[in-house]
Amino acid sequence: MRLDFNYFTKLIPQDMYSRTKSHVCKYLAIFEPEEYVTGEVLRADDYHFLLFFSEGPETRINNHAYKPRRGSLLVIQPWEEVFGVPDDNKKSYDKYIHIAVEKSFFLKVAKEAAGGSEYEFIRIHNAYSKQLLDLIGSFQREMMDHGESFPLMLEGICIQIVFQLLRDLSSDTSENRSRLSKDNKYINKAIQFMQEYYSTNISINDICKLIYLSPCHFKRVFKEQTGQTPYQYLMRVRLEKAKEILREKDYSIEEAARLCGFVNSGHFSTVFKRNTGMSPSEYRKLDF
Template sequence: MKSRFDDFIEKLPKSVHDNTRSYIGTNVAVFIPHTYKIEKGIIHDDYHFVIFHTTPPCATINNKEYQFKSGTLLCMSPGTEITVGVAKNKSQAKYAAISVKKDFFEDIFLKIVGNKKMKSVIYDNHYSYKTLDLLEFFMQEFIYLDIPSPLMIECIETQIVIQLLRDMGLDPIINKINHVQEKSYVKQAIIYIESYYNSNITINEICNAIYISPCHFQRIFKNEMNKTPYQYILEFRLKKAKEKLKEENTSIEEIAMQCGFLNSGHFSTVFKKSEGKTPSEYRNSLKLAVKEK
């Protein structure tokens, strides 16, 4: 029986198709190739997604060259043309390609996103392990059952599309939940920083305390605070140092140690770069201001 994806399969060179595991449902097809279709353009009639498990060769998409990385989720809308370059590394390709029928995808897209249109190419997203799990469930229906359940297949197809939309950052409900979670992570990090600023705290220590990956943490902190965690730590240390410089009986060396600086020399260098004067000069200016009053 003719599949809804035969038109796409016919565009693939026989050498590629013969080395590809294919799992074809009613609305979604998953392909696990062992090579790339090299130096010949292919235009997708449906929505097409590629999950890269390793760094692929350069690709030209709609006449623009891209170099994708391992972990990237490439999303292409109908009419997108892609040409894959020659691989420098001759080892086996590791990626998964997902085709979703145009009408099926757009029906779910409309229900989830509303009237917005998806960009023609979205390439700077990262796939989630939830997506990989759903693809695994989808393929298992074909691997372990002689006659896959059409209802089960359709249910998983719907979940795959919804999860892809979430990975693309297009589910407004999930985005709202994520934003609340991210604000909570940043708030916890600030509490930790302001509690332990006087010690040699690291990004890894902060992330271990609030249970978040360093890469994700640094991104959400910068987005929320408009500065990096390191900048926040340094600014808070300087703020505390300026408060302590008002205390005449506390030496510069003691303040440096109390505020988490390596030594008095490091403290003076950082302080002058920020304030335009050394800690001693800053303390003297405070004394002068008091006398003038």
């Protein structure tokens, strides 16, 4: 594990970094820049999370565009290409918080959050919570008052911050939904539809008719908000439901496939093994 984030601070223009409030330990760093880096492609190791206090510039991650709003939380994974689009009108934006989490530390905490499995982001764009802001404040106070004199205390706070980041990004609570739903009610409606009718032969066209959006526009906006295509999200819902059924051990593989909306047991087995690394039969033999 590295002992600092010097590699990252070198990516930021020095005059900008000199005006940036920062608190850095070996597990994570919290920066409060006064402006955004735009017009440059940046790549960095580790996991990076951006918390927006107001509207931010359009941000492209691996050429996929995101338009942050007040309350938005956005994650950038290791070595993804990030590009802040310059504003032609030279619009000024308010401060934001940038959290950098050391990669091996993040993966260790995330694996526990995933119950021992490899963690996979359900969303890369959601809303941050008051709990996360409180934990950030605790980290900053600890660093200002004691530095790294109490490593167990500091590590504990950092672990809580990572857990809260993961919870905020995966949260579907009414509080988080309301903060992003003003412009994305149709996405929430689509998600609700998939969660209710995953067992039927629903299609993208069925969903688009329900929310009155063109398939092309729907796919683009859905991926912007969830980090997945509609098809990937629907498959994820079906697989999670299938795991529940397999754990009960009261249904055959064929019945589990039918109850979860798969074309047939062969298709179900192929998708299941591709996503879990084991067949449905192997999964149901596990000791839950």
